[in-house]
Amino acid sequence: MDRPRLTTLLTWSVVGTYLLVALGATAAADGGSLVAAVHQASAVAVGGLLATTALLAQYSAASRGVRVGTIVAVITYVAQAGVGLAGRTNVVPFDGVHLLGGIAVFSFLLATLVIRVETTAGGPVDSGTLNGPNHGVTPIASDGDVPSPVSEPGSTRVRDRMRTYLELTKPRLMWLLCLLALAGMGLAVATGAELDGVTVVATLGGGVLGIGAAGTFNHVYERDRDRKMRRTADRPIATDRVGVRRATGFAVALVVASMAVMVTFVNALAAVLTVAAIIYYAYVYTVVLKPTTRWNTVIGGGSGALPALIGYGAVTGTVGLSAVLLALVVCCWTPAHFYNLAIAHREDYARAEYPMLPVVAGVRTARQRIFAWLGLTLIVAVLLGVITGFGVLYALTTTVLGAVFVRSVVKQYDVNERNSEDEQAAAYRSFHASNAFLGAVLVAILVETLAV
Ligand code: HEM
Ligand SMILES: CC(C)=CCC/C(C)=C/CC/C(C)=C/COP(=O)(O)OP(=O)(O)O
Numbered sequence: 001m002d003r004p005r006l007t008t009l010l011t012w013s014v015v016g017t018y019l020l021v022a023l024g025a026t027a028a029a030d031g032g033s034l035v036a037a038v039h040q041a042s043a044v045a046v047g048g049l050l051a052t053t054a055l056l057a058q059y060s061a062a063s064r065g066v067r068v069g070t071i072v073a074v075i076t077y078v079a080q081a082g083v084g085l086a087g088r089t090n091v092v093p094f095d096g097v098h099l100l101g102g103i104a105v106f107s108f109l110l111a112t113l114v115i116r117v118e119t120t121a122g123g124p125v126d127s128g129t130l131n132g133p134n135h136g137v138t139p140i141a142s143d144g145d146v147p148s149p150v151s152e153p154g155s156t157r158v159r160d161r162m163r164t165y166l167e168l169t170k171p172r173l174m175w176l177l178c179l180l181a182l183a184g185m186g187l188a189v190a191t192g193a194e195l196d197g198v199t200v201v202a203t204l205g206g207g208v209l210g211i212g213a214a215g216t217f218n219h220v221y222e223r224d225r226d227r228k229m230r231r232t233a234d235r236p237i238a239t240d241r242v243g244v245r246r247a248t249g250f251a252v253a254l255v256v257a258s259m260a261v262m263v264t265f266v267n268a269l270a271a272v273l274t275v276a277a278i279i280y281y282a283y284v285y286t287v288v289l290k291p292t293t294r295w296n297t298v299i300g301g302g303s304g305a306l307p308a309l310i311g312y313g314a315v316t317g318t319v320g321l322s323a324v325l326l327a328l329v330v331c332c333w334t335p336a337h338f339y340n341l342a343i344a345h346r347e348d349y350a351r352a353e354y355p356m357l358p359v360v361a362g363v364r365t366a367r368q369r370i371f372a373w374l375g376l377t378l379i380v381a382v383l384l385g386v387i388t389g390f391g392v393l394y395a396l397t398t399t400v401l402g403a404v405f406v407r408s409v410v411k412q413y414d415v416n417e418r419n420s421e422d423e424q425a426a427a428y429r430s431f432h433a434s435n436a437f438l439g440a441v442l443v444a445i446l447v448e449t450l451a452v
Contacts, residue, residue, distance in 0.1 A: 006060055009053040010116055011410055014109045015403040016046035018378060021102035022395035025386045035392060043081060050077055063119040069112030076105045103379055110375045114368060121413040164236045168219050168247060169212030176439060177211055177307050178204050180330065183442040184311025186449030187322040190388055193315045202265030203314040207307060209258035210274040216251035217282035220244055225352035231345050269313040277306040294355050301334030325384040332380055336373040337434035339366045344427040370409050378402050390448045397444035401437040408433040
């Protein structure tokens with residue numbers, strides 16, 4: 001068996017096991033016999049797949065870790081099937097044990113897949129911290145790259161000005177953060193709360209203003225480092241298209257507008273959580289964590305998870321367990337989302353002296369963490385499905401989009417040349433897969449809570 005085929009089989013085993021866990025959680029929640037039957041049939045099919053994978057691992061030149069990992073997975077899988085069968089006759093209280101068993105098999109297999117791709121990666125695996133006073137990278141020219149202002153007709157100037165201010169608000173992030181707040185509202189509705197149009201529009205409106213404020217403060221604070229990074233050198237303040245004082249004034253105005261909307265049309269909890277999100281991102285993440293610690297993404301990601309609580313709190317006036325679990329999904333997802341970009345732009349981050357994980361610990365470690373955080377994201381997503389009683393749509397969405405995400409990370413190991421365009425493109429594919437994953441899961445939550 002050649003190298004890519006065993007890797008593919010292992011990937012399918014990971015995905016198949018996750019499908020079983022997700023379907024099993026659904027069957028346990030709704031007690032439907034059809035889902036239970038599909039779960040059992042899939043258990044036989046995935047068992048066959050896993051047995052084939054383990055056998056081939058033993059008889060191919062797979063590394064010891066892969067051989068041991070697949071055997072451990074098979075043993076746990078058999079025990080897990082036993083618990084499942086026992087549960088049918090109610091010999092043991094099987095739901096919790098069976099769920100944990102499934103998560104254990106999934107985790108073993110994912111760890112084995114990581115060992116597999118690491119031990120078979122073509123070319124040198126970069127454990128590569130960038131070294132030296134400038135981390136071995138040359139600074140980019142501070143001038144020359146920057147477009148010089150040209151005089152233009154009045155209407156074009158106004159439009160350009162508006163576009164420049166819009167850029168300060170980081171509009172590209174907004175769709176997903178809004179979707180997250182909407183999913184939070186959906187979870188609230190699932191508890192029996194009533195949703196009205198004013199709450200939806202005002203929460204999203206106040207939220208967008210808040211994100212704009214947070215993004216603008218971030219642009220102000222990071223202007224010097226932004227100039228050192230190719231990806232960010234053309235930002236409005238870095239290129240002096242907007243002055244620091246004006247931008248700060250704009251950010252303060254956005255905070256005030258956001259608060260006015262939240263307090264007038266939503267409630268105090270949503271307003272407090274929005275201020276907390278702004279401070280978390282613009283101060284705790286941007287000023288304290290990002291320039292100082294490799295854990296910046298892990299801890300800072302909490303700011304982007306808060307819209308789940310804002311949406312739920314806007315509808316109920318309280319914070320609920322399902323919303324906390326959704327926020328936890330996003331916290332786990334964030335490193336799996338961002339480390340891809342950090343890999344693609346690690347020279348940039350090194351040049352600006354940000355201690356992003358791939359810069360200080362190397363690409364190899366960063367990819368391991370992407371797998372680990374992605375695995376955790378999928379596990380917490382199942383727990384969210386269990387406590388909210390989500391159905392098949394949610395189970396299939398997390399599985400299919402999760403599979404696309406896992407596969408994209410596996411593919412990153414196929415690129416041989418360090419720092420090449422191919423390597424960047426592969427990392428970007430995982431980044432886009434991360435956004436598609438979260439977006440689709442949030443839409444599934446909305447459909448499950450509002451339409452079903
Ligand atoms: C510490 C936390 C995070 C970091 C460091 C991070 C970093 C980044 C970076 C550097 C970009 C590229 C921006 C650009 O070049 O325009 C980006 C894009 C994006 N991020 Fe994140 N992110 C984080 C958390 C989040 C969260 C919580 C969400 C939403 C729930 C999110 C959603 C997005 C979206 C939608 C994009 C734009 C994708 C596109 O343009 O196709 N991010 N992120
Ligand atoms: C009010 C409210 C809900 C606020 C949410 C806060 C928020 C915008 C969270 C998203 C986190 C994020 C996109 C970080 C970008 O990282 P970065 O700053 O490192 O990216 P950069 O390198 O592009 O500047």
